[in-house]
Amino acid sequence: MASVFARFGGPETIRRASYAAYNNANGYVSQDFGNNTVCVAFSGSLDPSAIGRVDNKFGVCKINENNDCFESMVDGTTRKEPRERATVYSEALTKFLGLWNDIKAQVGEALRTGKTVVFTGHSIGGGIATLATLASLEKCGKGASVFAITFGFPLIGDEILARAVRRQGWANHFYNVVSKNDVFARTLLAPCISVSGFVEALLPYWQRSVEQMNNNDADILMEPADLDFNKYLVTVLHHACAVVNLITVNNMEPGNKLISSLKPAVKLSPYRPFGYYLFCSKEGGLFVENNEAVLPILFYSLASAQGEASISDHTGYDKVFNAHTNVVNLEGLQNLPLSQGAPQSSAMEIQLNALGIGIQNTRARLALRAAGEAEHKLIDNRNKLKDELAKLLEGHMTKVKEYRTRCLNKHVGYYDAFREQKEKEDFHANLNRLNLAAFYDKLEDMVETHQVPDDFQFIEELIKDGTEYRLYVEPLDIANYYRLGKHEDSGHYIRNARPRRYKALEKWLADIKPEEKKVGVLDSIPGITKDSLFWAHVEEVSWIMSNPRENLEVKRTRCNDLQNIVRQLLEKKELCKEEVVMGESSFVKWWKKLSPQDQQISPIASIFQG
Structure with missing residues (x-):
C-alpha cells in the first residue's frame, strides 16, 4: 500500500x-x-x-x-x-x-x-x-x-x-x-x-x-x-x-x-x-x-x-x-x-x-480465521479444477478430436456418424462425451455457487478450453438427443433441452472484453464450425419440413432462417464446409428437400460449388 x-x-x-x-x-x-x-x-x-x-x-x-x-x-x-x-x-x-x-x-x-x-x-x-x-x-x-x-x-x-x-x-x-x-x-x-x-x-x-x-x-x-x-x-x-x-x-x-x-x-x-x-x-x-x-x-x-x-x-x-x-x-x-x-x-x-x-478477542480471531479458510478453499478448488481439466483435455477431449478426424477420413461427418451409432468407436465417443459433461456440469455449478474465485470464469485458458469443448462436443449432445427421438416428446433441443453448461460457457465467452479477445478465442480453434448449435438448427428445420401438419409459410420462413445462419457463418468464415456437405449429411438431406427453384435462388448455393 x-x-x-x-x-x-x-x-x-x-x-x-x-x-x-x-x-x-x-x-x-x-x-x-x-x-x-x-x-x-x-x-x-x-x-x-x-x-x-x-x-x-x-x-x-x-x-x-x-x-x-x-x-x-x-x-x-x-x-x-x-x-x-x-x-x-x-x-x-x-x-x-x-x-x-x-x-x-x-x-x-x-x-x-x-x-x-x-x-x-x-x-x-x-x-x-x-x-x-x-x-x-x-x-x-x-x-x-x-x-x-x-x-x-x-x-x-x-x-x-x-x-x-x-x-x-x-x-x-x-x-x-x-x-x-x-x-x-x-x-x-x-x-x-x-x-x-x-x-x-x-x-x-x-x-x-x-x-x-x-x-x-x-x-x-x-x-x-x-x-x-x-x-x-x-x-x-x-x-x-x-x-x-x-x-x-x-x-x-x-x-x-x-x-x-x-x-x-x-x-x-x-x-x-x-x-x-x-x-x-x-x-x-x-x-x-x-x-x-x-x-x-x-x-x-x-x-x-x-x-x-x-x-x-x-x-x-x-x-x-x-x-x-x-x-x-x-x-x-x-x-x-x-x-x-x-x-x-x-x-x-x-x-x-x-x-x-x-x-x-477470540470471536474476532475466529471470524478472521473463517475468512482465511474461505479464501484458501476458493483457491484450492480453483487449482483442483484446473488440474482435473488438464487431465480431461489430454484424455477425453483428445479422443473426441481424434474421433472427428477419423470420421472425416472416412468421408462422413462426425455429427452424422455419432447420430447413426453404427461403429464401436461411436460408442467410445459417447463415453468421452459423458465424462466431459460430468466435469463441466460440476464446474458450472461451482462457479454459480461461488465455490471458486470470482474471476475464475475469466481465466483465458478456461475460456479457450471451454469454448473448444462446446464447439466439439455439443454437436454430439444434439446428435444423441435427436437420435433418441427426444424432440418428439420434449420439444426441440435449443429451447427445451440445452444443458446449462453450454449456456454458461457461451455466456462467459460473450462477457469477454474487448471484442477482439472474443474473436481471438474463436480464431484459436480452427477447422470447426463456430456455432455449436448449427446442427440443432438443421434438425429442427428438417423436422418441420417433414411434418405434414406445418403450413407452407412456416416451412419457408424456417428454411430462410437456416439459410441466413449458414450465410452469416460463411461470411465470417466460421463454417466447416467440408464437414457440412460431406456425403449424405443431415444438412445435405435438408437441402435436397428444397425445390430446384429454391436451391437455385438460395443465398447459400455456393456452398456446394467445388
Missing part, C-alpha cells in the same frame, strides 16, 4: 487533495501531480437530510439507474436475461452522475495520452471516486491506469457489484483507507432510518471541521450539543454485528442450506467490500486483500471505540498517516493464532492489537 501512495506523491498528498475538494463549489478539484499523474478529488459535502431521504431501508438503487456507465456490473453467474444489476448507495450515484459529464472528457483524454488518473475523496466523496473509477474501467478496460483512493467511505454497493469487480480483475484499482474509530465509515451497515438523526446532526460539524483544516484555522470547533454519541455508535455496531455474524457462519459452513434459506428472509445491509483496504490506527496500518476479512475488521475494530473518538476520527485522517510507514499485510489468516502460546508474527500482531483484534 505504501508503494501505491508513493507512486502518487505520498499518502498525505492524496489525503490533502480529498479534503481540498470540500472548498470547491463545483464539487471536485482536478490537479496535476506531475509524473504523468492527474488527480481528481471529489467533495465529501452531503445534504444532512440526504441519508433520511431514501426510498428503501438501506438507500440503494440499481447502478444503471438513469445511466449506461456500468454495463459489466451484473450478476455474472446467472444465464437468465436480463441479468440482475448491482445496487449502490443512491446518493453517491446521484452526485456522481451530476459531476461525470463535466469531467469524463478530461479523464478520457488523460488516459488516452498515457497518463495515470487517480480519483479520490473523503466521506461520500470516496463513494463518488469509486464510481468514477468503475465508469473509467468500463470505458477503457482492465489495462487502464486509473485508481480510486478513498477515505472514510469503504462501502458503496452490494454483493453483485463486489463480485463483478473481482470477476473483471479490477480489485487492484481500488484502495480504501479506514480509521479504526471512524463510525461513519460503517454507517451504511445500519438502516438509514436508524442513523439519519445522528448523521443529520453530525454532517455539518464534519464538513466545517474539514474546511477549518483546509484554511489552517486553529479555532476549536464544538461538537453538536445534546447528541448521544454512544447511542449512534451502539446502533451502528448492533446492525454491523448481525451482518458479520451471518458472513462468518457462512464462511465456516459454506454449504449450509439453513443459512442460505435465511438470507432472503433477514433484511440486513446489502453493502459488501471490494478492492484493497488499509485499516489505520495510531500504531500504523493493516493492509487487507482478503475481501471476506474486511467486514469483520470493520466491526471488531470499531467495537472497542469510544463515542467521541468515533466521531472525531471521521475527519482525522491527517493524523493516522503519521505512522503510515508501519504498514503490514494481513496474511496467513487460516493459521491465525487463537491462544497466547501459539507462535505469532509480531509485526502483524502489533497492528491487530492496535485495531482491537488481539489474541484476547
Whole structure:
C-alpha cells in the first residue's frame, strides 16, 4: 500500500487533495501531480437530510439507474436475461452522475495520452471516486491506469457489484483507507432510518471541521450539543454485528442450506467490500486483500471505540498517516493464532492489537480465521479444477478430436456418424462425451455457487478450453438427443433441452472484453464450425419440413432462417464446409428437400460449388 501512495506523491498528498475538494463549489478539484499523474478529488459535502431521504431501508438503487456507465456490473453467474444489476448507495450515484459529464472528457483524454488518473475523496466523496473509477474501467478496460483512493467511505454497493469487480480483475484499482474509530465509515451497515438523526446532526460539524483544516484555522470547533454519541455508535455496531455474524457462519459452513434459506428472509445491509483496504490506527496500518476479512475488521475494530473518538476520527485522517510507514499485510489468516502460546508474527500482531483484534478477542480471531479458510478453499478448488481439466483435455477431449478426424477420413461427418451409432468407436465417443459433461456440469455449478474465485470464469485458458469443448462436443449432445427421438416428446433441443453448461460457457465467452479477445478465442480453434448449435438448427428445420401438419409459410420462413445462419457463418468464415456437405449429411438431406427453384435462388448455393 505504501508503494501505491508513493507512486502518487505520498499518502498525505492524496489525503490533502480529498479534503481540498470540500472548498470547491463545483464539487471536485482536478490537479496535476506531475509524473504523468492527474488527480481528481471529489467533495465529501452531503445534504444532512440526504441519508433520511431514501426510498428503501438501506438507500440503494440499481447502478444503471438513469445511466449506461456500468454495463459489466451484473450478476455474472446467472444465464437468465436480463441479468440482475448491482445496487449502490443512491446518493453517491446521484452526485456522481451530476459531476461525470463535466469531467469524463478530461479523464478520457488523460488516459488516452498515457497518463495515470487517480480519483479520490473523503466521506461520500470516496463513494463518488469509486464510481468514477468503475465508469473509467468500463470505458477503457482492465489495462487502464486509473485508481480510486478513498477515505472514510469503504462501502458503496452490494454483493453483485463486489463480485463483478473481482470477476473483471479490477480489485487492484481500488484502495480504501479506514480509521479504526471512524463510525461513519460503517454507517451504511445500519438502516438509514436508524442513523439519519445522528448523521443529520453530525454532517455539518464534519464538513466545517474539514474546511477549518483546509484554511489552517486553529479555532476549536464544538461538537453538536445534546447528541448521544454512544447511542449512534451502539446502533451502528448492533446492525454491523448481525451482518458479520451471518458472513462468518457462512464462511465456516459454506454449504449450509439453513443459512442460505435465511438470507432472503433477514433484511440486513446489502453493502459488501471490494478492492484493497488499509485499516489505520495510531500504531500504523493493516493492509487487507482478503475481501471476506474486511467486514469483520470493520466491526471488531470499531467495537472497542469510544463515542467521541468515533466521531472525531471521521475527519482525522491527517493524523493516522503519521505512522503510515508501519504498514503490514494481513496474511496467513487460516493459521491465525487463537491462544497466547501459539507462535505469532509480531509485526502483524502489533497492528491487530492496535485495531482491537488481539489474541484476547477470540470471536474476532475466529471470524478472521473463517475468512482465511474461505479464501484458501476458493483457491484450492480453483487449482483442483484446473488440474482435473488438464487431465480431461489430454484424455477425453483428445479422443473426441481424434474421433472427428477419423470420421472425416472416412468421408462422413462426425455429427452424422455419432447420430447413426453404427461403429464401436461411436460408442467410445459417447463415453468421452459423458465424462466431459460430468466435469463441466460440476464446474458450472461451482462457479454459480461461488465455490471458486470470482474471476475464475475469466481465466483465458478456461475460456479457450471451454469454448473448444462446446464447439466439439455439443454437436454430439444434439446428435444423441435427436437420435433418441427426444424432440418428439420434449420439444426441440435449443429451447427445451440445452444443458446449462453450454449456456454458461457461451455466456462467459460473450462477457469477454474487448471484442477482439472474443474473436481471438474463436480464431484459436480452427477447422470447426463456430456455432455449436448449427446442427440443432438443421434438425429442427428438417423436422418441420417433414411434418405434414406445418403450413407452407412456416416451412419457408424456417428454411430462410437456416439459410441466413449458414450465410452469416460463411461470411465470417466460421463454417466447416467440408464437414457440412460431406456425403449424405443431415444438412445435405435438408437441402435436397428444397425445390430446384429454391436451391437455385438460395443465398447459400455456393456452398456446394467445388
